[in-house]
Amino acid sequence: MTEKKEIPYLIALTHSSKLRIEQINALLVKIIHEKQSSLEEFFQGSENLWKHEFNLGEKELSGIKAAKVELPNSSFIAEDLLAQGYDVIPLYSPEYSKTLKDNLKAKSSPPILYVKGNKQILQEESIAIVGSRDASEISLRFTDNLAKMASEKYKVVVSGFAKGVDKQALDSALKYKGHSIIVLPQGIMTFDSGIKNYYTQIVEGDVLVLSTFFPKAPWSVQLAMGRNPYIYGLAKNIFVAESGADGGTWSGVINGLRKGRIIYVRRPEPGESNANLELIDKGAIPVDFDGNIIKGEHRKVDEPTSEYSTESSNQEKPQNSEAKKGEKAKHTNRKKPAEDSQFGMDFSN
DSSP states (O other): OOOGGGHHHHHHHHHHSOOOHHHHHHHHHIIIIISOOOHHHHHHSOHHHHHHHSOOOHHHHHHHHHHHHTHHHHHHHHHHHHHTTOEEEETTSTTSOHHHHHHHHHHHSOSEEEEEEOGGGGGSOEEEEEEOTTOOHHHHHHHHHHHHHHHHTTOEEEEOOOTTHHHHHHHHHHHTTOOEEEEOSSOGGGOHHHHHHTHHHHHTTSEEEEEOSOTTOOOOHHHHHHHHHHHHHTOSEEEEEEOOSSSHHHHHHHHHHHTTOOEEEEOOOTTOOSSHHHHHHTTOEEEOTTOOBOTTSSOOOOOOSSOOOOSOOSSOOOOOHHHHHTOTTHHHHOOOOSOOTTSOTTTTO
16 A cells, blocks of 8 residues: 555646656656655755756756645645545556556556555456447447456456446446446546445445546546546457447547557447448457457457357356355455456457
């Protein structure tokens, strides 16, 4: 757990310094790991120390000074966060999502995660199911089907909490006794109604609410778009139920493909009106209703070797949902099936 006295410094540095994420993360690594120091000691140091010991330029020095001015306000926010039961996870914490760090690297990983709920969920295997707000019925059924299979295989379902596919993915994961991460397009302290609606699931350890934004930031289109890379980053596998030719889903997939992510897109039925085929043409991997890879219909990429078969096998099957529901131990360390090669793509890793 992050020391309470460090939290105001983390908040100020992340949200008030106007430094790029890459600069903030590099500074955190230098302070915590290379210098074996603390943020408190760093901020109490002199400008001369910052310049010569940490090799900070004028723009970085200006950013640190701006963050230091905001420390009193950051202290009040830190107090409120902790009093309301929120947790703060910095990049250097062992509680930070390894999947997020592996996918986004130091250049783009958010320096700080604000969370409420079962933090162990961040260490579990995960998938994201994304798609349009005004998704078709078949897209919603596809989402429900994948969420069901993911939950049976103890995979966390990452959701952006938007209406349509995102909300279906969350609700289906919970319906099938799975775990889910809600990635917010706003500050975590402005999500009161959502916290109340999912209070039981949060307390029981089935849901983790997560935000990377200033804790009191209201919802905005800009934050909604800025949140999308974190939905993708928190997931080991990404599935697209339905996409239009523009908007958040389209831009998220295109951005992911450019960064070398393997993204699976549902192959649409004849007569459907969406941009799924266009995404497949741009390098996404087509899958059928059950998530099986459809061979020969996409550009050559380095794809996983395992089949996404849901057929029965000799592998040990996971517990049924009723037995799983009765196990309180699942909230801290859920037991994985002995074999996982049958549940598609890269789910076996």
